[in-house]
Amino acid sequence: MVKKASVRDVRRRNRALILRHVWxxxxxxxxxxxxxxxxxxxxxxxxxxxxxxxxxxxxGGFLESDGGRRRAIVSVAEDAALVVGADVGETQIGVKVFxxxxxxxxxxxxxxxxxxxxxxxxxxxxNAQVVSMLAExxxxxxxxxxxxxxxxxxxxxxxxxxxxxVVGWHGADFSGFSDELGIPAYIDNGAKSTTQAxxxxxxxxxxxxxVMVLVGEGAGAGIITDGRLYRGYSSSAGEWxxxxxxxxxxxxxxxxxxxxxxxxxxSAVLDQWRGPDETxxxxxxxxxxxxxxxxxxxxxxxxxxxxxxxxxxxxxxxxLVNLYNPQTIIVGxxxxxxxxxxxxxxxxxxxxxxxxxxxxxxxxxxxxxxxPDAAVLGAATLPISRLIESxxxxxxxxxxA
Amino acid sequence: MVKKASVRDVRRRNRALILRHVWxxxxxxxxxxxxxxxxxxxxxxxxxxxxxxxxxxxxGGFLESDGGRRRAIVSVAEDAALVVGADVGETQIGVKVFxxxxxxxxxxxxxxxxxxxxxxxxxxxxNAQVVSMLAExxxxxxxxxxxxxxxxxxxxxxxxxxxxxVVGWHGADFSGFSDELGIPAYIDNGAKSTTQAxxxxxxxxxxxxxVMVLVGEGAGAGIITDGRLYRGYSSSAGEWxxxxxxxxxxxxxxxxxxxxxxxxxxSAVLDQWRGPDETxxxxxxxxxxxxxxxxxxxxxxxxxxxxxxxxxxxxxxxxLVNLYNPQTIIVGxxxxxxxxxxxxxxxxxxxxxxxxxxxxxxxxxxxxxxxPDAAVLGAATLPISRLIESxxxxxxxxxxA
DNA sequence: CGACTTTTTTTCGACTATAAAACAATCATT
DNA sequence: AATGATTGTTTTATAGTCGAAAAAAAGTCG
Numbered sequence: 001m002v003k004k005a006s007v008r009d010v011r012r013r014n015r016a017l018i019l020r021h022v023w024x025x026x027x028x029x030x031x032x033x034x035x036x037x038x039x040x041x042x043x044x045x046x047x048x049x050x051x052x053x054x055x056x057x058x059x060g061g062f063l064e065s066d067g068g069r070r071r072a073i074v075s076v077a078e079d080a081a082l083v084v085g086a087d088v089g090e091t092q093i094g095v096k097v098f099x100x101x102x103x104x105x106x107x108x109x110x111x112x113x114x115x116x117x118x119x120x121x122x123x124x125x126x127n128a129q130v131v132s133m134l135a136e137x138x139x140x141x142x143x144x145x146x147x148x149x150x151x152x153x154x155x156x157x158x159x160x161x162x163x164x165x166v167v168g169w170h171g172a173d174f175s176g177f178s179d180e181l182g183i184p185a186y187i188d189n190g191a192k193s194t195t196q197a198x199x200x201x202x203x204x205x206x207x208x209x210x211v212m213v214l215v216g217e218g219a220g221a222g223i224i225t226d227g228r229l230y231r232g233y234s235s236s237a238g239e240w241x242x243x244x245x246x247x248x249x250x251x252x253x254x255x256x257x258x259x260x261x262x263x264x265x266x267s268a269v270l271d272q273w274r275g276p277d278e279t280x281x282x283x284x285x286x287x288x289x290x291x292x293x294x295x296x297x298x299x300x301x302x303x304x305x306x307x308x309x310x311x312x313x314x315x316x317x318x319x320l321v322n323l324y325n326p327q328t329i330i331v332g333x334x335x336x337x338x339x340x341x342x343x344x345x346x347x348x349x350x351x352x353x354x355x356x357x358x359x360x361x362x363x364x365x366x367x368x369x370x371x372p373d374a375a376v377l378g379a380a381t382l383p384i385s386r387l388i389e390s391x392x393x394x395x396x397x398x399x400x401a
Numbered sequence: 402m403v404k405k406a407s408v409r410d411v412r413r414r415n416r417a418l419i420l421r422h423v424w425x426x427x428x429x430x431x432x433x434x435x436x437x438x439x440x441x442x443x444x445x446x447x448x449x450x451x452x453x454x455x456x457x458x459x460x461g462g463f464l465e466s467d468g469g470r471r472r473a474i475v476s477v478a479e480d481a482a483l484v485v486g487a488d489v490g491e492t493q494i495g496v497k498v499f500x501x502x503x504x505x506x507x508x509x510x511x512x513x514x515x516x517x518x519x520x521x522x523x524x525x526x527x528n529a530q531v532v533s534m535l536a537e538x539x540x541x542x543x544x545x546x547x548x549x550x551x552x553x554x555x556x557x558x559x560x561x562x563x564x565x566x567v568v569g570w571h572g573a574d575f576s577g578f579s580d581e582l583g584i585p586a587y588i589d590n591g592a593k594s595t596t597q598a599x600x601x602x603x604x605x606x607x608x609x610x611x612v613m614v615l616v617g618e619g620a621g622a623g624i625i626t627d628g629r630l631y632r633g634y635s636s637s638a639g640e641w642x643x644x645x646x647x648x649x650x651x652x653x654x655x656x657x658x659x660x661x662x663x664x665x666x667x668s669a670v671l672d673q674w675r676g677p678d679e680t681x682x683x684x685x686x687x688x689x690x691x692x693x694x695x696x697x698x699x700x701x702x703x704x705x706x707x708x709x710x711x712x713x714x715x716x717x718x719x720x721l722v723n724l725y726n727p728q729t730i731i732v733g734x735x736x737x738x739x740x741x742x743x744x745x746x747x748x749x750x751x752x753x754x755x756x757x758x759x760x761x762x763x764x765x766x767x768x769x770x771x772x773p774d775a776a777v778l779g780a781a782t783l784p785i786s787r788l789i790e791s792x793x794x795x796x797x798x799x800x801x802a
Numbered sequence: 803c804g805a806c807t808t809t810t811t812t813t814c815g816a817c818t819a820t821a822a823a824a825c826a827a828t829c830a831t832t
Numbered sequence: 833a834a835t836g837a838t839t840g841t842t843t844t845a846t847a848g849t850c851g852a853a854a855a856a857a858a859g860t861c862g
Contacts, residue, residue: 001609001628004418004439007818007849013406014850020403037407040851045811068808069858098817131662154759163759170758207635208402223724225631227402232626232726233610236760243720244755247647247713256755258716312648315659319644323624323724325633354657357571358555358564359637379795408818408849415819432840441820446842469839470827 011047014039015169015391018047021387022057022074023056024200026101029063029071030065036103041121048074048351053256055080076101084133084183086126087150087190090115090167090217093122094376095129097137100145100384102377106133119162119172123359127180148175150190150375152218154236159187163236166218166253186382190263190375191238192229194332195222196385197378202369203330210328212368213240213314218253219261223324241265245316251362263312266335273305276304310343314350321355321363325378340367412448415440416792418449423458423475424789427502427600430472431463449475456481457788477502483544484534485584486781487527488551488591491568491764494523495777496530498538501785503602503778507534520563520573528581542583550578550593551776553619555637560588564637566655567619586722587783591615591776592639593630595733596623597786598779603770604731611729612721614641616714616737618685620655620662624725642666646717664713667736667755674706689739695712711744715751722756722764734770741768 012015015058017037022028025036034044051057058077062070078101086095108129125153126149134141151174153164160175177185188196198204204212210224219241227296230237246258250268253261262268270280270287273294280287294302317329331340340347344365352360370377418438423429426437435445441593452458454741459478461469476623477500486495494511509530510733527550535542561576589597596613599605605613611625620642624631631638647659651669654662663669671681671688674695681688695703718730732741732748741748745766751763 001607002414002418002421005407005414005849006412006817006820009412010406010408010818010849013403017403017405029809041810042812042852043850046850049811065808067806069810069856071809129842154757156759163757191424197680200843208406225626225633230626233725233728234760234763235723236727236757238727239723239757239760242757243723244646244716245648247716254757315645315648319720320724322640322644323638325635325638325640327634356555356564356637356640356643356655357566359633359640360637361637395741405850407851408816411818411849430840435840442841443820443821443843447819448840466828466839468829470825470836470841472840 012391014043014223015047015051016388017052018044019056019388019391020050023384026038027061027073027075028074031071033074044400062372069129080105082134082137082139082304083145083280083380083383084130084147085150085376085378085382086130086147087193087205087375088117088122088126088152089375089381090152093125093129094115095133096376096380097130097133097139098377102380104207106137107376108133109343112151116168119169119174123174123177123180130181130183138303141145144183145387146186147177147181148193148379148382149174149185150188150193150379151187152190154239155187155189156234156236162187165255176181178181181362184383186386188379188382189220189222189235190233190379191220192306193378193382194374195224195330195378196381197370197374198330198368199227200223200381201331201364201377202327202374205332208308209324209326210330211317211319211324211326212332213320214333215264215266215331215339216333217265217335219264219265219316219336221320221332224326225324239368240316240320243316243319245312245319260312260316264316269309269335272308273301288335292338292342306343310338310346310350311361313339314347315354316359317347317365318354321359325359326363329363329365330368331365331375332370337368337371340365403442413792415437415444416448417789420452420792421443421455423452424477424785427760428462428474428476430474432472434475436551437755454622480502482546482710483538483540484781484784485530485531485548486551486777486779486783487548488594488776488780489518489527489553490591490776491553494518494526494530495646496529496534497526497777497781498534498540499781501779503781505663507538508777509534511549517569520570520575524575524578524581527670531582531584545584547585547587547687548578548582548589548651548789549780549783550575550586550592551594551780552588553591553621555635556590556639557635563588574578575668576621585784586785589780590621590623590639591782592621592637592778593623593632594783595775596625596632596779598726598775598780599731599769600625600628600770601782602778603775604733604767605729608731610725610727611731612718612725612727613731613733614718614721614737616665616732616740617734618666619641620665620734622719622721625727626725641717641721644717646713646720646722651718661717662715665710670710670736671704673709674702689736693739693743707744710740711747711751712780715748716755717753718748718752718766719755719761722752722760727764728758728767730764731769732766733775734769738772741766 021033022034030044061073078099080281083098095108097106110125151162152163188324189212208227212222214220220242221238223238241261242259244258249258250262252259265286273291291302295306349366422434422437431445435442462474470742481498496509497505498507509527515599552563554563563573592615613620613623620638622641624639640661643660645659650659651663653660667685674692690704696707749766
C-alpha cells in the first residue's frame with residue numbers, strides 16, 4: 001500500500017533523481033540537470049553541492065559557452081570506489097571490476113564444465129576471482145562499493161536464497177557472501193540484471209514499459225514497468241521460459257512439459273533440425289551458425305526448424321504482449337540475438353498476428369545492444385542502483401581513494 | 402520515469418492516504434486514522450479538518466470510551482454526492498446509482514439480445530437509464546460526482562476509445578459521454594473495474610500482488626501490483642483470455658486459435674461435454690449446473706470435461722503465476738466462481754503442478770466474494786478512486802445536497 | 803568598453819510534518 | 833465526590849523542503 005510521506009522523502013527522491021541523471025549522463029552540468037529533472041536551479045545547486053561534499057559527484061572543467069557563463073562540469077566521481085559484477089551463466093562464470101563510471105578495469109572468466117555447478121564451488125570460484133583481481137589492481141576490499149551477482153534462478157528471502165530448478169539449486173544459500181569478502185553483496189536473477197543493463201546503457205534506454213527476453217539454451221525475461229524492474233510478491237516475476245504454450249509437447253529440464261524453452265531454446269531447435277541423436281553439447285554456437293547457414297541455402301529441414309522458432313517465439317512473445325502491454329520488446333540472449341539479427345521483421349509480424357490487435361499494433365521489437373557482456377555489467381549495476389535509490393549517503397565513497 | 406517531488410506532493414499524498422482510509426473504513430476516528438497511516442495526530446487533525454470543510458468527510462457522534470476521551474466519529478459524507486456505475490457485460494448492461502458510501506439507491510438492467518450490441522445503442526441505453534434513475538431519485542445530474550463505465554474490451558487514448566474484438570468494437574468512440582449527461586465519465590476495462598471492487602471490498606482486500614481472473618463465456622483478468630491495478634503502456638495489460646496455451650487448438654471468436662477462452666470458457670466446456678451440435682445460447686448457466694450435476698453423478702463425459710477445465714485453467718493460471726508472481730489468485734466470473742466453489746483445491750493443486758516450485762508454493766487461490774454485482778460496483782469506484790487519488794478538491798461535493 | 807546572455811548562488815517566502823505541550827473528556831479508585 | 837490515570841484532539845514551536853526572485857559570476861558580441 002502507499003506509505004505516508006514527509007518533507008524528508010521529498011529530498012531523498014530529488015537527490016536520487018539528480019544522482020541518477022548525473023550517473024546516466026556523465027559528464028553533465030547543473031543547468032542540464034535542472035532542465036532534465038524539472039527541478040529549480042536553486043535546488044540543483046543545493047543538492048549537487050551536498051553530493052560533491054559527500055564524494056559521489058566530482059566537479060571539474062567547463063563546457064564551452066555560447067553567449068553566457070560557462071557551465072561547470074559535474075560528473076561521476078569515477079575513482080571514488082570500485083564495483084564488481086559477477087554473472088553465473090550456463091557455461092561460465094564471468095567477473096569484472098569496474099570503476100564508478102563503469103569502465104572495466106579487470107575481467108575474468110571461469111568455465112563451468114559439468115553444466116551443473118555446485119553452489120559451494122560457484123561461491124568459491126567467485127570469491128577467488130574477486131580476491132585475485134583486487135590484488136592485481138592493488139585495491140583493498142574496503143574500496144569496493146559492492147558486488148552484484150547475477151544468478152540463473154529465482155532469488156528470494158531478501159536476496160539470500162536462490163532457486164534454480166534447471167541447475168539443481170533448491171534454496172541455495174548465498175547469505176554469507178558479503179562477510180567472506182568484506183564487500184556488500186547484492187544478488188539478483190541474471191535476466192533481470194541483464195535487463196537493467198539494457199535499460200541503463202542499451203536498447204531499453206528510456207523505455208517505460210518494456211519486456212526483454214533472453215534466449216539461449218533456456219529462455220528468460222525481464223519486465224520493465226514504469227521504468228523499473230517488475231518483481232512481484234517475492235521477486236520471481238518474469239519467469240517466461242517456463243510458461244507453457246502447449247498442453248503436452250516435449251519434456252523440459254524443469255521436469256514439466258510444454259515450456260517455452262523447449263520450443264525456442266537453442267538445443268531444442270538444433271534437435272528439431274537434425275534429430276535428437278546428434279549431440280551439440282559444447283558446440284551449440286557452431287550448431288546455430290550451421291542451421292542459419294543451411295536455412296539461407298534453402299535446406300528444407302532448416303527452414304522448418306527456423307520457421308518453427310519464429311512461430312513459437314512469436315506466439316510466446318504475443319502472450320507477453322497481451323499480459324504486459326509493453327511498448328518495446330528487446331530480443332537478446334546469444335541465440336535470440338542471432339535470430340533477431342536475421343529475422344526481426346518476420347518475428348515482429350508473428351507477434352502481431354498472435355497478439356490482440358490493440359497492444360500488438362503498438363509494440364516494436366528491437367535487438368539488444370550490449371551483447372554477452374550485458375549480464376556482468378547488469379550485475380554491477382545492482383550496487384549502484386542501490387546507491388542511487390537510497391539517495392547515496394554511502395560511507396564507502398568517502399574512504400580514501 | 403520518476404518525477405520530481407515538492408512539499409506540495411507530500412500533502413497531496415497524505416491527503417489521499419487519509420481520505421482513502423476514511424472511505425474504506427468508514428466510520429472511523431482521527432486516532433484510528435493516525436495509527437493506520439503512521440501519520441502524526443497533528444497532521445491527521447489538520448488534514449481531516451480540511452476534508453470536513455470541503456465536504457468530503459462528515460463529523461458526528463462519538464465512539465465509546467474505554468478509559469479516556471471519546472473518539473469523535475468521522476465518516477464519508479455519504480449524501481454529499483451520488484455516483485453511478487455501469488457495466489456493459491456480455492448479456493446485459495447493468496446500471497446502479499450509489500451514494501458515496503456505496504449504498505445502492507437504484508438499479509436497472511438492460512438485456513442485450515443480439516450478443517453484439519452497437520456502440521451507439523449501448524451509449525443510448527446507458528444514457529436513458531441514468532436519466533430516468535436520476536429523475537426517479539429527484540436528483541439533478543450536477544449532484545453526480547461521476548459515472549464509471551466498465552466495458553468488455555481495451556480502453557485506450559486516455560479513456561475515450563474502446564477496442565473489443567470479440568463484440569466487434571474497433572476503436573469505438575466514447576469520448577462524448579460526459580457532455581451528453583453533464584456528468585464526468587470514467588471508462589475502464591470491466592475486468593479491471595471488477596478487480597478494483599474486490600480489492601476494495603472483497604477477496605483482494607489488502608493484497609499487494611494479486612491476480613483476479615474472471616471466467617464466464619470469455620476470460621479476463623485484472624492484475625494488482627503494489628496494491629494498484631497494473632496497466633502497462635496503453636492500459637491493455639492483463640488480457641489473459643487471449644493468451645495462447647496451444648499451438649493450434651479450437652478457433653476463438655477473436656479469430657485466432659489456442660486462446661485460453663477456448664479451453665475454459667463456459668460454452669467451450671459445454672461443447673466439449675455434449676458436442677458442438679447442442680446449442681446452449683441463452684441458457685449457459687443451466688448448462689453449467691447440468692454438467693456439474695452430471696460430474697457429481699460420475700458421468701464420464703462430464704468428468705472428462707471438468708477435468709479438462711481444471712487442467713487447462715490450472716495451466717493457464719500457472720503462466721500467470723510464473724509471470725506475475727502473485728501472492729493471491731482470486732477466481733471469479735460466473736463460471737469461474739462455480740468451478741472454484743466445487744474444485745478450488747484441485748485447481749490450486751494443478752496450478753502448483755504446472756508453475757515453478759518457488760512462486761507456485763507461495764500462491765494461494767481464493768474465491769471471489771462480491772459475486773456478479775462486482776462489475777457495476779467496480780465501475781462506480783472509478784470516480785471515487787479518481788477523487789481519492791487527486792486528494793479530493795472536488796467542487797461537486799460542495800454543491801447543495 | 804558596454805550591453806546582453808547564460809549559469810550559478812543567495813535570499814526569502816510559502817508549505818509540510820512532527821514533537822511537545824496544552825487541552826478535553828472519560829474511567830477507575832479511593 | 834475527589835483525585836489521578838488514561839486516551840483523544842488541538843495548539844504551538846521548530847526544522848526541513850522547494851522555488852521565485854534577486855544577485856552575482858562569467859562569458860559573448862558589437
